[in-house]
Amino acid sequence: xxxxxxxxxAAAAAVLVLFLAWAVISANPWATPEAKVxxxxxxxxxxxxxxxxxxxxxxxxxxxxETVYRIRLASxxxxxxxxxxxxxxxxAAARAAAARAYTAPSVSVVRLPAVTVTRTS
Amino acid sequence: MERREIQAMGTTVEMxxxxxxxxxxxxxxxxxxxxIERLEALLSRFRSESELSRLNRRGRLRAGDxxxxxxxxxxxxxxxxDGRFDPTVHDAxxxxxxxRTFDDVPAEAPPPPGAAAPGGGEFRIDPDRREIxxxxxxxxxxxxIAKGYVVDRVAERLAAVGPCLVNAGGxxxxxxxxxxxxxxxxxxxxxxxxxxxxxxxxxxxxxxxRRRWRRGGDEQHHLIDPSxxxxxxxxxRTVTVVAEDACxxxxxxxxxxxxxxxxxxxxxxxxGVPCVLVTDDDRVVLAGGLS
Numbered sequence: 243x244x245x246x247x248x249x250x251x252a253a254a255a256a257v258l259v260l261f262l263a264w265a266v267i268s269a270n271p272w273a274t275p276e277a278k279v280x281x282x283x284x285x286x287x288x289x290x291x292x293x294x295x296x297x298x299x300x301x302x303x304x305x306x307x308e309t310v311y312r313i314r315l316a317s318x319x320x321x322x323x324x325x326x327x328x329x330x331x332x333x334a335a336a337r338a339a340a341a342r343a344y345t346a347p348s349v350s351v352v353r354l355p356a357v358t359v360t361r362t363s
Numbered sequence: 364m365e366r367r368e369i370q371a372m373g374t375t376v377e378m379x380x381x382x383x384x385x386x387x388x389x390x391x392x393x394x395x396x397x398x399i400e401r402l403e404a405l406l407s408r409f410r411s412e413s414e415l416s417r418l419n420r421r422g423r424l425r426a427g428d429x430x431x432x433x434x435x436x437x438x439x440x441x442x443x444x445d446g447r448f449d450p451t452v453h454d455a456x457x458x459x460x461x462x463r464t465f466d467d468v469p470a471e472a473p474p475p476p477g478a479a480a481p482g483g484g485e486f487r488i489d490p491d492r493r494e495i496x497x498x499x500x501x502x503x504x505x506x507x508i509a510k511g512y513v514v515d516r517v518a519e520r521l522a523a524v525g526p527c528l529v530n531a532g533g534x535x536x537x538x539x540x541x542x543x544x545x546x547x548x549x550x551x552x553x554x555x556x557x558x559x560x561x562x563x564x565x566x567x568x569x570x571x572x573r574r575r576w577r578r579g580g581d582e583q584h585h586l587i588d589p590s591x592x593x594x595x596x597x598x599x600r601t602v603t604v605v606a607e608d609a610c611x612x613x614x615x616x617x618x619x620x621x622x623x624x625x626x627x628x629x630x631x632x633x634x635g636v637p638c639v640l641v642t643d644d645d646r647v648v649l650a651g652g653l654s
Contacts, residue, residue: 325487329487332438332442333442345607346564346605346606346607346635346636346637346651346652347561347562347563347564347565347605347606347607348561348562348563349559349560349561349564349605349637349653350545350559350560350653350654351557351558351559351560351649351653351654352545352547352558352559352560353558354544354545354547354558354560355547355558356547356548356549356556356558357364357379357528357546357547357548358377358379358528358530358535358548358549359530359533359548359549359550359551360530360533360534360535360548360549360550360551360566360567360568360603361532361533361551361568361570361572361573361601362533362551362568362569362570362571362572362573362574362601363374363510363531363532363533363534363567363568363569363613
């Protein structure tokens with residue numbers, strides 16, 4: 243064999259070794275399957291924890307707003323009740339005044355020519 | 364006796380002053396005419412820029428003295444009449460076809476699309492803020508009381524120059540110094556002419572013998588029964604009432620009209636409201652101590 247042929251075989255072998263090594267490294271045979279699952283779980287756990295924190299914050303906010311709303315609603319209901327009571331008092335007073343204060347003017351049928359006429363207005 | 368007549372509020376307004384002609388009386392008549400025009404411009408539902416129309420559009424308004432006074436009187440009248448007088452029948456009036464000045468209401472037309480609209484709508488007044496608030500969808504028609512208010516205000520002005528009588532289309536108010544003879548006021552009634560004499564007070568007539576029209580063949584009139592939201596049925600044609608002022612007379616006349624002949628007579632006698640009831644079958648009944 244000539245020197246050139248030996249070199250060609252050596253180069254081909256080196257290329258083969260290189261591809262084999264690349265394939266082995268890419269396959270990552272030393273990494274356990276548990277390690278891959280752990281990473282995803284970790285991410286999920288992190289996300290869950292963040293969501294729980296957010297949920298607690300939202301619940302606190304909703305509770306605060308509900309408390310404020312209930313306080314305002316109670317205040318408004320009290321105002322409405324006061325207005326309604328005042329209205330009922332006014333109505334009762336108006337009825338009493340109407341019943342008490344009516345004093346019809348003196349009037350009688352007369353035999354005089356009318357100066358004007360009342361009719362449906 | 365001095366007399367002035369003008370057209371206003373969709374009717375003829377007559378003013379009489381029992382005094383000698385002179386500058387003071389002429390000026391009083393001029394001022395009275397201006398006052399009528401001013402109040403009509405505020406209180407008419409047919410004028411889009413009236414204070415009442417603005418209230419009806421906005422639902423809440425800080426009102427001037429006159430609108431506030433009339434609405435307060437209307438609120439009181441609704442309470443004292445157990446709802447038979449009710450200014451919240453605006454939409455019922457429109458639904459019946461009375462949606463423009465009466466002269467422009469067609470005598471016969473198809474029925475309008477609006478449904479019957481009972482009264483009882485909410486409205487409130489706040490005397491401290493002079494504010495009127497209407498409930499959702501509520502609009503006021505002060506036609507049943509505003510004319511009386513105008514007549515009262517004008518008569519009180521004219522009273523400064525002598526005994527006076529103001530008649531706005533049948534709503535009459537007498538004011539001023541007492542005369543020796545009563546003011547003779549004719550009442551439209553079948554049969555012999557009926558004339559009543561008053562030294563003071565007011566007279567008003569409500570009925571369905573005028574301001575009538577037809578929609579879809581059915582007769583309509585301007586006296587809405589708030590309990591049903593349609594023109595009132597009943598056996599009365601007209602009711603004429605004597606009261607201390609024209610606002611009150613208007614409210615009582617309508618309230619008694621809605622009662623019907625038998626109950627109106629009972630109520631008039633019980634309250635001592637002098638009145639003339641004319642029934643559909645041409646009977647004339649005097650009640651409330653009138654004789």
